[in-house]
Amino acid sequence: MHKGGGVLMSSDKDNIDHSLDILLSTEVSERLLQYNFGCRLQQFVYEEFNASLVSRIKDAISTAILMYESRINLLSIAINRDLTNFSKIIINMEYSIRTTNTRSNKVYPFYLTEANN
Numbered sequence: 001m002h003k004g005g006g007v008l009m010s011s012d013k014d015n016i017d018h019s020l021d022i023l024l025s026t027e028v029s030e031r032l033l034q035y036n037f038g039c040r041l042q043q044f045v046y047e048e049f050n051a052s053l054v055s056r057i058k059d060a061i062s063t064a065i066l067m068y069e070s071r072i073n074l075l076s077i078a079i080n081r082d083l084t085n086f087s088k089i090i091i092n093m094e095y096s097i098r099t100t101n102t103r104s105n106k107v108y109p110f111y112l113t114e115a116n117n
Contacts, residue, residue, distance in 0.1 A: 012097055013104050016071055020093070020106050023064055039064035041110055049089065049112065054079045057110075061091065072097055087113040 026038035040060045047053050058077045065074050072095040082088040091108040 012071070012100065013102070016069070016095075016097065016104075017106055019069060019071075020065075020108070023068055024061065024091075024108055024110075037068055044110075045112060047112065049081055049086075057089075057091070061093065065093075065095075071099070075103070082109070087111055 023037075024039045024041060027042045028038040028040055029035055031037050041057065044053060044057055044060075057079055061077055062074060065072065075094045075096060077094075078092040080090050080092070082090055088109055088111050091110055092105060093108065094103065094105045096103050
């Protein structure tokens with residue numbers, strides 16, 4: 001809540017970034033009521049980082065955003081290996097918000113190996 005006593009709403013960009021986090025971290029078939037919702041990133045865990053993997057990750061992300069995040073136009077996806085942690089890749093998505101034509105970007109870390117406790 002803000003000082004005026006009303007509910008504080010997130011901005012369009014914040015809301016979209018949060019939605020992208022949810023979309024990319026949800027595996028397809030994970031949600032019972034929205035069975036096809038999500039992104040197939042988990043299928044790439046344990047795969048070797050190469051050009052083929054990068055192409056397949058870009059395709060999975062593009063498809064998920066096209067299907068489930070209609071508020072944006074995806075402009076580009078760049079995927080790079082984290083040089084300090086070789087099990088992590090950095091996914092940088094550049095997009096424009098359709099209603100305002102505002103450009104923005106989203107950085108999403110993805111781990112090629114599962115986390116250890």
